[in-house]
Amino acid sequence: MTRTILRQTSRTNSSTAMRWERPVCNLCGRDDAALFHRERLPYFGRWMTFSIVKCRYCGLIYTYPRPADHNATYLADEVTAAALEAHGRAKQGVFERVLQRIALLRQHEYRSKEQSKLLDMGCGSGHFLNIARECGYEVTGIEPASGPARYARERFGLNVLQAPANACDLPENSFDVVTAWDVIEHVADPRGMMALAARWLKPNGVMALRFPAGNWHKFKARLLHDCLQWRRPVFSPTMHYTFFDEDTFLKMAHRTGLSVQSFHTTSAEANTDNMMLNVLKVAADMGLRRLEGLIGRRMGNLEAYCLKIP
Numbered sequence: 001m002t003r004t005i006l007r008q009t010s011r012t013n014s015s016t017a018m019r020w021e022r023p024v025c026n027l028c029g030r031d032d033a034a035l036f037h038r039e040r041l042p043y044f045g046r047w048m049t050f051s052i053v054k055c056r057y058c059g060l061i062y063t064y065p066r067p068a069d070h071n072a073t074y075l076a077d078e079v080t081a082a083a084l085e086a087h088g089r090a091k092q093g094v095f096e097r098v099l100q101r102i103a104l105l106r107q108h109e110y111r112s113k114e115q116s117k118l119l120d121m122g123c124g125s126g127h128f129l130n131i132a133r134e135c136g137y138e139v140t141g142i143e144p145a146s147g148p149a150r151y152a153r154e155r156f157g158l159n160v161l162q163a164p165a166n167a168c169d170l171p172e173n174s175f176d177v178v179t180a181w182d183v184i185e186h187v188a189d190p191r192g193m194m195a196l197a198a199r200w201l202k203p204n205g206v207m208a209l210r211f212p213a214g215n216w217h218k219f220k221a222r223l224l225h226d227c228l229q230w231r232r233p234v235f236s237p238t239m240h241y242t243f244f245d246e247d248t249f250l251k252m253a254h255r256t257g258l259s260v261q262s263f264h265t266t267s268a269e270a271n272t273d274n275m276m277l278n279v280l281k282v283a284a285d286m287g288l289r290r291l292e293g294l295i296g297r298r299m300g301n302l303e304a305y306c307l308k309i310p
Contacts, residue, residue: 019068028058041233050237061214061243088127095128116176122183126152185240194256203310214243258306265300
């Protein structure tokens with residue numbers, strides 16, 4: 001497995017020491033990266049500048065250095081039940097569409113009578129698992145944050161393991177489908193996460209993921225930060241550590257025993273409390289989908305659908 005930590009340091013801001021780590025590239029293992037982007041945003045009340053770099057050898061984009069307390073902002077966030085419900089409902093159309101794509105890849109009907117096992121890594125509030133169960137799957141979730149895990153159990157009666165994926169003891173070759181929606185960018189070791197998923201999948205099982213695309217985020221940063229002078233975070237490097245594109249994800253999948261069958265651009269969801277922002281997001285998304293057709297290049301975050309190599 002690729003080395004995760006090169007060295008660890010401390011940095012002091014005000015009177016509080018903050019621990020940092022400097023990772024090597026998670027894809028190729030090299031420590032040779034060039035600056036790709038800088039982003040300034042608050043981290044537990046302190047404004048800090050974070051760097052995103054690009055490996056000179058393989059092209060993987062990642063946060064460097066990064067907080068040693070992985071996902072501290074996500075795990076510490078006490079999200080209300082109303083916010084969890086609204087966020088899950090906003091993604092319902094996305095979840096239904098990806099389940100249709102998974103069924104097509106597995107050559108099954110969307111609502112199949114043949115029960116198969118599905119594992120969702122980073123299942124959050126459980127809305128995707130609930131829809132998958134309605135489609136006939138026997139479902140299991142993994143979620144490290146206590147609030148969403150508890151909500152998924154109480155709201156939907158789901159089987160959710162509250163732990164990081166690498167702390168879960170699940171049998172090999174036991175799931176027909178493994179999914180991870182907006183998860184792989186959060187983990188310190190994405191290669192290890194994908195290897196775990198491949199181990200838990202049955203031969204020819206499906207792994208489906210959604211993740212922020214690095215080059216797309218750079219385009220957004222230039223537009224929002226440089227042109228419009230908007231300070232809203234784009235890369236969100238306090239929680240997002242790795243940014244794939246199609247080429248780097250293909251390499252990562254191959255090295256973990258998975259064969260990518262297709263990529264798709266994820267459509268934007270109206271998932272904020274700001275109605276005007278939601279309208280702008282959807283309108284911009286429609287324009288970007290048309291632009292994709294003209295230039296032959298994906299303009300948005302990516303979904304990847306893979307099969308486990310027997």
